[in-house]
Amino acid sequence: MGRSRTSGIISDEDGNKVVNKVYHGRRIFRRLGAVTQEEAEQWLARQTEERRKAREFGTRPERNFADAAEKYLIERAHKASIDTDALHITALLPFIGKRTLRQIHDATLEPFKAQRRRDGVSETTIKRALEVVRCILNLAARSWRDEHGLTWLETAPLITMPDTRKTARKPYPLSWDEQRRLFVLLPGSVAQMALFAVNTGCREQEVCQLRWEWEVPVPELQTSVFVIPAEFGGRSGRSGVKNREDRVVVLNDVARRVIDAQRGLHREFVFVASKGKPRKPIRFMNNTAWQTARKKAGLLQVRVHDLKHTFGRRLRTAGVPLETRKVLLGHKTGDITSHYSAPELAELIRAANAILKAQESTLLRVVTKQDQVVYREKSRKSRAAGH
8 A cells, every 4th residue: 555645545456445544532533535636635624623622622523324224234244134124224325324313314315215216115215214214313413423422413403204004015925826936936946935934934034144053953852943032123113023032933835844944054044045155045035926926826915024024814713723823923922931831832833834724735745856847837828828
């Protein structure tokens, strides 16, 4: 790296500017990228002036949203929803990334909302992005403090959320025929995940992030369950344990076969990509393969979360009592214990298996590559015959 004429500003081998300066015992560091020398000097001058005011007068330094978003992503890297949050932040940065935290409010968020609507994004997705903004601003005003003990933001503004009640899509539980049509078009790894979700009622990230360390043997029943810890999950629980309680995932016969088929593929995660070395966890079920499969199956209205709704509908149709359905679906029951006795688990397993009794034995198998080949060949011959 080459030093510039200003102390603390360095040019790397590609000509990018890097600030690395100690000011009154505190380091100021930032990779500014491809900016001019003058721009780098102006940035450093603003930083030193803000720190001087904070030290001498208790004046709160100005920080922009991009800095706050970076801190948020680092602190919450362990959360199940972090990948989704990162996608929302990526969409937000062109609109508010360079704005100071004080400048972010309903009016300055309007261009973002307007563009997302023009892009055809749902109100629910827009709302979730705004929830990330609200969370970051609240942390900046209440939790995050600098070296002088000052919060990053004096007061967090009230962010108005879109009304999603009229635009939210209604649940779409799958029929058994629709499940067969969709699942057989999915690649093996995603098909396994979908089959597990529709037989356990797990949410997308509960499936994607499922870990072997969460498996708990039940020797009395010669089976096991998964206990997803309460601390797993996102800001609002959409991507993990919804009610901040441990969740017991009970395995019916199909879910058990899926789990057994995954053993030995990865040391940490249950579900991983079918190709590649080492095999990597699948971050989202709602990926290109899912989108392509539902389009080919003529089921564009089906979302990943509808697999959970399908499980719930089938439990109700099978006559499973409401309280038992709540436990199986991971809903809050008022009983915070997650440690069930063997007889209680046996009853839950029987209830989860109740949805399978009326189905053909072919539907009880784990979807395999051969199943997919056979189905596609039958579909091709049917189309050729004009049916």
